Amino acid sequence: GENVEQHPSTLSVQEGDSAVIKCTYSDSASNYFPWYKQELGKRPQLIIDIRSNVGEKKDQRIAVTLNKTAKHFSLHITETQPEDSAVYFCAYNFGNEKLTFGTGTRLTIIP
Amino acid sequence: GAVVSQHPSRVICKSGTSVKIECRSLDFQATTMFWYRQFPKQSLMLMATSNEGSKATYEQGVEKDKFLINHASLTLSTLTVTSAHPEDSSFYICSARARLAGVQETQYFGPGTRLLVL
Numbered sequence: 001g002e003n004v005e006q007h008p009s010t011l012s013v014q015e016g017d018s019a020v021i022k023c024t025y026s027d028s029a030s031n032y033f034p035w036y037k038q039e040l041g042k043r044p045q046l047i048i049d050i051r052s053n054v055g056e057k058k059d060q061r062i063a064v065t066l067n068k069t070a071k072h073f074s075l076h077i078t079e080t081q082p083e084d085s086a087v088y089f090c091a092y093n094f095g096n097e098k099l100t101f102g103t104g105t106r107l108t109i110i111p
Numbered sequence: 112g113a114v115v116s117q118h119p120s121r122v123i124c125k126s127g128t129s130v131k132i133e134c135r136s137l138d139f140q141a142t143t144m145f146w147y148r149q150f151p152k153q154s155l156m157l158m159a160t161s162n163e164g165s166k167a168t169y170e171q172g173v174e175k176d177k178f179l180i181n182h183a184s185l186t187l188s189t190l191t192v193t194s195a196h197p198e199d200s201s202f203y204i205c206s207a208r209a210r211l212a213g214v215q216e217t218q219y220f221g222p223g224t225r226l227l228v229l
Contacts, residue, residue: 034217043204043220044155089154097143097208099218101155 006090006102013080014110021105023090024072032093033066033073036101037086044089048075077107085109113209114138117221124195125229131191132224134205140185141207145218146178149202161188195228202226 005024013019023033034049050057050064050073057064063076073092077084090102114137124130134144142163147155159180160168167180179191188207192199202225206218 032217036220041202041223041225043222046217046219049217098145098157098160100157103154 004090004092004100004102006105008105009103010106010108012108012110015080015082017080019075019077019080019084019107019109021075021088021090021107022072023074023092023102024070025092025100026071027092028068028071030092033064034091034099035062035064035075036089036091038089038104039086047088080109082109082111113207113219115205115207115219115221117205117224119224120222121225121227123227123229126196127194129191129193130195130226131189132203132205132226134188134190134207134221136186136207136209136219139207139209141188141209142185143208144182144188145206145208146180146188146190147204147206149204149223151202155204158190192226195226197228200226200228 007022011019031052035047036044037047038044048059048062048064050066052068055066061078066073085108088105088107091099116135116137118133122130144161146158148158149155157170158173161180161182163182163185169175177193182188202223204223205221208216208218
């Protein structure tokens with residue numbers, strides 16, 4: 001069955017520093033790895049995703065890296081700002097259609 | 112593009128009643144929609160996959176007779192929680208799979224419906 005581990009569960013970072021969240025998955029057939037940001041009481045928002053044909057993707061302060069051999073992928077946020085505070089979920093596709101979500105990381109940016 | 116709406120945003124009902132939640136893709140057609148449930152401080156748990164014109168596929172442990180899903184058109188899926196009980200109180204979120212120009216398929220989420228069963 002599908003399984004994804006997400007670490008850490010909580011993360012506090014000084015404003016301006018970088019934050020890294022890592023996920024490990026189990027299905028070697030997975031080829032799509034999105035990251036979602038969810039603010040309290042709101043919908044998850046797709047912030048970046050990566051397909052298995054590349055190892056890294058960057059969008060301004062946000063980047064995702066993928067290591068298919070080790071079956072893990074990471075979210076990197078640089079120059080963090082207070083508005084980055086939220087819960088972040090990794091996900092990956094299972095069975096080529098469904099998404100399985102990680103357990104979430106509560107990120108707090110300390111001003 | 113890729114806007115998904117959900118209605119209602121919040122509902123309070125009495126135990127034993129049924130509640131219908133609508134999920135609409137506003138600016139694209141979605142052959143596949145997904146229904147999730149999220150309890151406080153937890154992750155999203157997939158309940159079922161809804162395909163237009165066919166029966167929904169439910170995840171293990173989700174009662175199909177309790178959570179009725181209808182996907183009658185390419186822009187609308189509904190979830191009906193039948194005979195709701197307090198333990199059904201949760202945040203229900205739908206998502207729709209979209210293939211936008213130049214972008215491979217991905218899922219976009221509705222704003223969620225917070226259900227409270229008294």
